[in-house]
Amino acid sequence: MIELHERTRRISPTRIHEILLRYGAKSLVDPFMGLPTHLNYLKRHGIAVHGGDVLEWFVRVGEGIVVNDLTILRDHEVAEIVEMIPGRIYALDLFKAWEGVFFTEEQCVYLGVWFDNVRNLRSDGQTGLAILGLWRVFCYWLEKAQQPDEMPDLPPSELAWYYIRQTERWVASNMRRNTVRQSDVMQTLERQRADALLFAPPPRNALHHADPRIWMWEAWWQGNPYFTLEHAYRDTLFGARSNDPAAYQRSLAGILSEAGEFPLLIVATNEARLAEIEPLVRNARAKVECYAPNDSEIYLIATT
């Protein structure tokens, strides 16, 4: 049995949109975007958004709901994702290592089938939508493993169909260029300029506390059930070399220094971490406003 997180990071895109409107910002960079549903919201409301992350599946999803303006999946294309296609060769034992540990045999077979089917889609947009939809199935299964009697048994293909259809509802155009890139924070900041920078700093040693629903899906996308986040983050700013407090502070300060190029900086944090983050932001910028709608959601807004 795997332990799922009790708390989830809360970033409210409606709130960020209100902040952007207040300061007249029309474009935004989020170099540590995670699952980019918040960028999708901002995009749909006319903001040009640019995201970056180290994990590839986040970036792929970004191609589906951030970069993609109009591609959705037709019924026969969804059918070609959720079920085995006759004549196609599948690595059905690709996720055998998870069998009996996290998933049932049937679920592991489906993970293998979907792994191949998603790679045969025609566009990056469709691939991103499928990855997001299937990830929700994956989360459902992990949750159900915890509480088997509390959630209905739904056939995998039906669940996958439902979630892929849910996902593509969010596809929309804002008539702007929106981008996502797989890169470390600093590279994203160096390569992409915008009116505003949104930065949600990960806690120190965040890798060791990452939600399994996040890193396991990267493992699925990589086709490697033995994948570890330490490996993915090895050479990145918030990887192992930021484990000690001093190095972590240096990493944050480095980002905030680089963020000086952005007219508006929004640092998203929470009550528990405010005392650690706020002095660093105030060191980096002269004008800082603290907007704290609730304990889980605090925004430090820095302007020039």
Added chain:
Amino acid sequence: MALFQEADGDPRVALDRLADVLSYYGAVGDAAAGLAFGFSLRKAAFARSIAVALDVDERLLDAVSIAGLMHSVGALGNPALLRDSDLPERLATMERWDIPASGARVCAAIGAIPEATADIVRWQSEAWDGTGFPDQLRWNGIPVSSVALALADRLVRATEPEEALASVAEEAGRTYAPAHARAFMLWFHRTGAETESFSFPRAVLHPELSDPGDLMLDIADRIDRHLGVPGRARNVLRLAEASARILGCSAAEIEALRIATVAFGAGELHDTFESTLDPLVRLGLERRAEQAREGARLLENLPTLAAAAPLVAARAEWFDGTGKPSGLGRDAIPIGARILATAIAYDALDIDTRARPAARRATAGERLDGAAGTHFDPRVVTAVLQAAKAHA
């Protein structure tokens, strides 16, 4: 522009007015969202009861109640719901996703209600699996107080309570956290999905932070923008109040009339029919009477606003007794209703007149004068024209 008479320092009066205006706001939101009359009251009552079952912090229960009441105020002005909206279905759906966030902004601007109300409204449509809207929050990122509102919504929308029970069970792990679904089911079986009727938690209001009259005017402005007639209520209010003074109406009559002028537009929200017809012709009278009835219904159960209900209800009556819905005539029509109807017509005619080329137009005054004695009370027409002249 004061809407209500002075409260003579009685704090209960201000509190009662505020509670009524907020309840009215909730009902207006329902009408704009196309929901049945009384939806928000039922949702508020259920939300509080369900919130207790979900172990929501006791200090938030009143905010949950008020959030239930105000759940759809964001529907007013939503581009997908505007009377003249012609958005394609996909875009209209996306616009509707913004209703909770707009509602949250409205709630945040009302200083008198608990601060937490806004966020409860903001996240009432989020889903456990992250497929909700507007923020696509997921798992425990969604506050339980908003979950209570979502479950109450499901219950009130269901044709039969058991239908809600079945759908919540089916969506455990998707729309709802399994633990919340279980708590809802236990609550359902324990209470039979029955709860006490809504009673406004007046104790948490801060009447010093919001003036009920200003709030009514804000609501009227939002209704007018929603209906595509910006500024109508304020114009009618100015004209009607001045006319009532010319006619020597009492202070109580003037107060009721003021409320009626800012509230009559709410009756048009439920109706997609846009009357571009001349306000002086009989065509469309049935619809106007229906709108009058709907407008009055929103006011009649709220003690501090109820005096305006008969005025709104009778705004489609004609002075000669041939109007709708009751065929009242002459003095049987309350004086406030006669003034209201005449002021509304003058405002519409005035706008219409200004839109036509000067060479081809009769003035609004000339046209209104022509309807005196049949449609309108001649005494009231004279007063309205006098008030309009003074205002010009």
